[in-house]
Amino acid sequence: MNPELEFARKTALAYNALCRxxxxxxxxxxxxxxxxxxxxxxxxxxxxxxxVEIRHIKANLVSVNVDRLVREGYLMRQEVKGDRRKTELICTEKAQPVIRRGQKLQRTFFDRLLENTDEQTRNAFFAAMKIMEKNIDMILEETK
Structure with a gap:
């Protein structure tokens, strides 16, 4: 299997296992x-x-899960003023402790990913990511 694909797959599996x-x-x-x-x-x-656009979750899965989160009181829907067709999703007070716990879990996951790396390696990794992001932006700009 392609090493980059395998890394992405394993990263998702590990994150989901930590969230379970x-x-x-x-x-x-x-x-x-x-x-x-x-x-x-x-x-x-x-x-x-x-x-759907940013997280690449299928629209039907977003719809079903947003309905559930609204029903259970984690989200509320709010019409956008001036555009009845557009609805914003607002995190409720009930969602806040869940989000805080989730953010702590995400920090733990990221810290674990970087375990056994020294500062120089981490700095090089983040520098490479910044360069790749600029390259991606240029590609996207060229293909408009």
Missing amino acids: PLCQELNLPQTAFDILMFLGNNPSYKTASDI
Whole structure:
């Protein structure tokens, strides 16, 4: 298997495994938890279509899980003034402790990923990521 693909696959598997106990405790499917964390971590993204576009979760899964999160009181829907067709998803007070626990879990996961690396290696990794991001931006700009 392609090493880059294998790395991405294993990263997702490890993250989901680390999330599993919290998801079970909260009785939330991984996708619902991912949606809640996406909205909590990225307040500028507020719609179901943002979740589909940015997180690449299928629209039907977003719809089902957003409905569940609304029903269970973690999210509320709010119409955008001036555009009845657009609905924003707002994290409720009930969602806040879940988001905080999820953010702690995410920090733990990232710290574990970087375990056994020295500062020089970490700095080189982040520098390479910045360069790749600029390259990606140039590719996207060229293909508009």
